[in-house]
Amino acid sequence: MAADTLFQRITDYTHRADPYPLYAELRENGVARQDDGSYLVGTYHEIAALLHDPRISSDRRHRTAPDETAGAAEALPPSFIGLDDPEHHRLRGLAMRSFGPPHTPDRIDGMHEEITRIVRDLIAGFQGRERIDVVDDFAYPLPVTVICRLLGVPTEDEPRFRLWSDAIVAGFDPTPGEDPVERQRAGTEARKAMGLYLGELAERRRGHPSDDMLSAFVNDAGPGGQLTPLETMTTAVLLLIAGHETTVNLITNGMLTLLRHPEALERLRGEPALMPRAVEELLRFEPPVHMLPQRTPLADVEVAGITVPRGSPLILMLASGNRDPRRFSDPDRFDPAREDNQHLGFGSGVHSCFGAPLARLETQIALHELLQHLDTPRLVEDPPEYRRSPVLRGPRHLFIERGGV
């Protein structure tokens, strides 16, 4: 065991419930080269600097070592999360046209009521049950329903794309040791299947506009042009996955953290106006995205005195940066009223989270309503069972006994 690299230990499932001591070790060691040639960065200021460094690519095709996923002949090309400017900028801008300002400034604010209604419907479903699973009964269906409405995907198809989504997430799991080729092949397949499915849904709307993003992708052309059918597929897959696999963890981690900090829970109940700040603190303290495993330097880059050679895999440990005592005072303390909280939960720089306003709104409403409707919720097991992924980290289930409505 002693020979295991730090990254092996971090990704090892046995540490999923509490990787934070390993992150402290990572910060101590500075930039850590792993046996496989990848580099791990876990300190806040270095991560922030790399996220803004134009020489750091998000496109895996720039890696020196061959990348099986990218090589697959019939794979879909990368979506904009895996591309660099100017291509990234063009595609992100086209997707943003139907999602946020300046072209569609009210889309997210306009969903406030609808999200509240979905949340209340889900809570109404708790009726008569003493034990609920925060994940399956609440935190998973909420963002899925919302992103489906937003994109214009029938929620009934959820079982289908849940399988694809699982395979896609497993496909970019960077856990070393296990043979990744099969996982990546399955991920590539699933991504293609989901792309074809979403592409077809979009094509059916061509010429028959409806009030959703898939329709906007094929029907609205702005000064920057329009997404091609292939770009529509990759972009829609990205949004569906991103909207599907992250917010669930924020809501679940949020509930778990509040149950572990009853004084904070009580405070938020009495002081709902504090919720937006509490959600920012959750994004720092228990972020849904623990690392960005996709970066590659396009030139030799010096990070904290170490030269990371061009083409090496560069892994940015966001969750570790969020606990860096050189940036946050008392970083291991959960403080729902924390000030000066520029966490890395949504990344930073040109790729910073596209869906952040939506994710914030969903989580604020979700946690607020839960606190208002659960009298004396209790954790059934702590720590709960976690999902496999070390990248998108969160509980697989979170059973609570709800104690009255």
Place this chain on the structure above:
Amino acid sequence: MLGESRGGRIVVVGASLAGLRAAETLRAEGFAGSLTLIGDEEHPPYDRPPLSKQVLLGKVPADRTGLPQRRRLDAHWKLGVRAAGLDPVGKRVLLADGADVPFDRLLIATGTRARPWPNLDEAAMDGVFTLRTREDAVGLAKCLDARPRRVLVVGAGFTGSEIASACRERGLDVTVAERGPAPLVGALGGTLGELAAKLQRAHGVDLRCGVTVTALEGDDRLTGAQFSDGTRIDADIAVIALGAVRNTEWLAESGLAAGPRGVTCDAGCRAFDMYGIVTDDIFAAGDVARFPHPLFEYQLLSLEHWGNAVAQAEVAAHNMVNPGPRRRPHLTVPAFWSSQFGLNIKSVGVPTFSDQVVIAQGSLKDARLVAVYGYRGRVTAAVSVNQARSLEYYERLIETAAPFPPPPGAADQRESPVPMPSDVPDPKVLSHGPTVALTGHLPDRRLTVLRPAR
């Protein structure tokens, strides 16, 4: 000592951005004494940047640009009263209405005003505007609502260019007259100036560079203007955008180092007197202040930037209530933004402090780029056009006095870029001292370090 600096009487002259932010910081840092804000405008503090942008476009009413007050100030507000003098010995601010206000410590935050059109008769005609205050913006917006046949903008700096942009967006005919070779050259140099010129013309501006306005025509109302090249135009409105004048006249008899270029102060915002001796009870912040910056060879900078007003006000306030060893230098890297003709322009560092410039990312053709400025082989500024998120990286390079040109390898770098002359007024530097860099991320841990000469 601590108790002493947290009490007493603090007076702030100038109740706008810097004055308000300083007052808030004073209270946040535990100042419990009496706090007085004196401002010659009638309004509580409001924000100016929207005046040439959203307000002129009619998107935001002028009376909706009030600055948010982030905490209870418990202050005496004296609004609509001008400070007319300062008695540094008796420690009193003399007001125009004859009253005076005693202080233990004073903050000067009187900012700037618009430079007026030099011919007073012409300036007094209906239809001739400057833009600095809320009233200016209300008046100008109203005249634009009346759909003038043509608007003349005199001066193509940031404010003039933004006004021209707003007019074009409203579908009004605009002529811009600029003495220099292109818009924005004074601030950004030749390369971006050329881009700005191209964009203004593409947006239908009648841009005339290398000319001056020799006369504004009309009797009571403006009817037109004459140019130095012998041409003339008809125009119903002229907006004079010839830059700013520092509001220091009230300090003429004060014995402070105050003049047309501002109130000179040290890096801790303490004002100098006219002999160059630093005072310890009079501070300055915001557009009115002139201060040495180690990154720019300790030259005295006068900035007209929103972000500088905020950062400097916070440092001044901190230093007003903290004893010597706890005081902080004002070391933030200057930064500002502007939006015009569909461009979002952001700048860090001091672009005029440069001899070369290079397009490090993006391209002029796409009007999406980062231009990096260097002076004698180190990075001193960067300006992004429609690419603001890239700028933080360059701020780091400026702070660490990184070599110019910046290292290649940016994903969106077109071909291997060639540094060009930056074509800005040459920084008037007499000697070349050692290079200075900044380290540390937190305001109270920032340090200045000397880099051995390369």
